[in-house]
Amino acid sequence: MKNLGTETETLEFKKTTGELKEGIISLSSMLNKNGHGVLYFGVKDSGDVGGQQLGDRTLREISQAIANFVKPQIIPSISSELIDGKNVIKVEVQGSDKPYSAYGRYYMRSADEDRELSPTELKKLMNQKTAADPITIMEAPAQDLSFTKLRISFVSSGLTVDQETFENNTGLKTSSGKYNLMAYLLADVNDISIKVVTFAGKDKTNIIKRNEYGGTCLVTSMDKVLDYMDSINETRVTMGNHKREEEKLFDAASFKEAWQNACLHTKWEKGNPPAVCVFSDRIEIISTGGLPADLTKDEFFKGISKPVNAKLQKIFGQLGYVEQTGHGVPLIISSYGRQAFDIMENFVNVAIPFNYQKGISEEILKGIKIILTQAEKAVIEEINNNPHITIRELVTATGYSDGYVRKILTQLKGKGVVQRQGGRKAGTWIVMNE
Known part of the structure; x- marks a missing residue:
């Protein structure tokens, strides 16, 4: 006769x-x-x-009873199995929204027994709810996972990686030995979408571009977003009165803090990953x-940090992505004020205004601010180093194509930034208003 072993804290x-009824009480317990x-x-x-x-x-009645009498509601996995020629019913449940009640009462598993909680014990359990780390409790939607990219990040940060204990030491598994949701976030391949969406104006009416950086280790996705945002963080150059001033489109340090905090403190179990929206302003x-x-808003603005995902924060800290000082929010406030934060019941939105209107050039007059692209700046730098430089030499120095260099020079002439004096062979380039 087939024997399934003994009852435990997770088996009844x-x-x-x-x-x-007794079975449902055991499930909640x-x-x-x-x-x-x-x-x-x-x-x-x-x-x-013994057989059932x-x-x-039968299966529907079990499902309905669980839905009616276990609160908060859970969705069980119910199946029939044939063991030694006898039918049995297997019910599996999973959830992180503690405490769960059954028939209006609360129970806790102790060995193979279901013990009703006292009011004091129930209060303690409810207090623990705020300190729960759901992404380490919930099982990953896939179990065939690898972590090569995460291991490389650890090694690159100067940390020792023990191949045999790495997954357990980093908390990638549940108490039952399966990969958890945090492991899924950090796996080489996943279905997590991380988007940067660019819109034409100040609202979401017209999408210009949608960049996808998800589908891989969260650490890698975070870096890709930072790299992309750095590439669009153009510099505006002010020329006039023999002075040159440069101003970035936005404060990169503030964006970095806001983005990394979003990835860290998002409630990933809700299924909505953080996102970046780029508007014209x-x-x-x-x-x-x-x-x-x-955590109150005042505490939040003071930089007091209470991690939503404690184990993920530990990993981010080890890799140098976050600090425990809580300086990120005060840093953003110092640049953009409290109005940068829109704190809602289910979302936190951080708005970083541009220091100037992106992509719109002002009238080119002496002393009026103009916008230079990175490519234009590179050409100007070479001209400053050698006013006699030829187009062929500019192509070699910048790495741009002949046609693109000529286009850049035409743009710079149109903006009144450079002029050409003399002939094609003996002439020189002059950078204006510097």
Whole structure:
């Protein structure tokens, strides 16, 4: 006779569905203790398979009972299995929204028993809810995962990686030994979407461009977004009165803090990853989840940090992406004020305004601010170094094509930034207003 072993803190046996109420209590009890549990109907307390009679509605009735009597509601996995020629019913549950009640009461698993919680114990469990780390409890939607990119990040940061203990030491597995949601976020391949969307104006009416940086290790995706945003962070050059001033489109340090905090503090279990929206006048960084329940807005603005994902924060800290000083929010406030933050119940939106209107050139007059692209700046630098430089030499020095160099020179002439004096062979370039 087949024996399924002994009951544990995550495994319960019931002889038949005649013990449905007791079985549901065990499910809620296991959820409160470990966040998951398995219940068999048709198995004796000893683990011996006795069998369970199945009708047309048996599985549906179990599902309906769980939906009606377990709160908050969970979605169980219910299946029938044939063991030693006998039917049994297997019910699996998983959840992180503790505490769970069954028939209006709260229970906690202790060994193989379901013990009703006292008011004091229930209060303690409810307080622990705010400190829970759901992404380490929830199982990953896929279990065939690899972490080469994450390991490389550790090694690049000067950290020792033990191949045998790496996954356990970094908290990538649940208590049952399966990969958790955090592991999925940090895996080489996943289905997590990380987008930077650029719009034509000041609202979301017209999309110009959509960049996708997800589908891989979150650390890699974060870096790709930072690299892209750095590439569009153009410099405006002010020329006049023999002075030269440069101003970036936006403060890169503030964006970096806002973006990394969004990736860290997003409630990933909600299924909405953070995103970046680029408008004509600002950048918005959106994260899901709002503030932690026990963190006030005043505390938030002062830089007090209460991590939503504590183990993920530890990994980010080891890799040098975040600090424990909580200086990120005060840094953004120092540049853009508290109005940069829109704190909602389920979202936090950080708006970083541009220091000048992106992509619109002003009238080119002496003393009036103009915009130079990175390519234009590179050509000007070469001209400053050698006013007699030829187009062929500019192509070699900048790495741009002949046609592109000629186009840049035409643009610079049109902006009144450079002039050509003399003939093609003996002439020189002059940078104006510097």
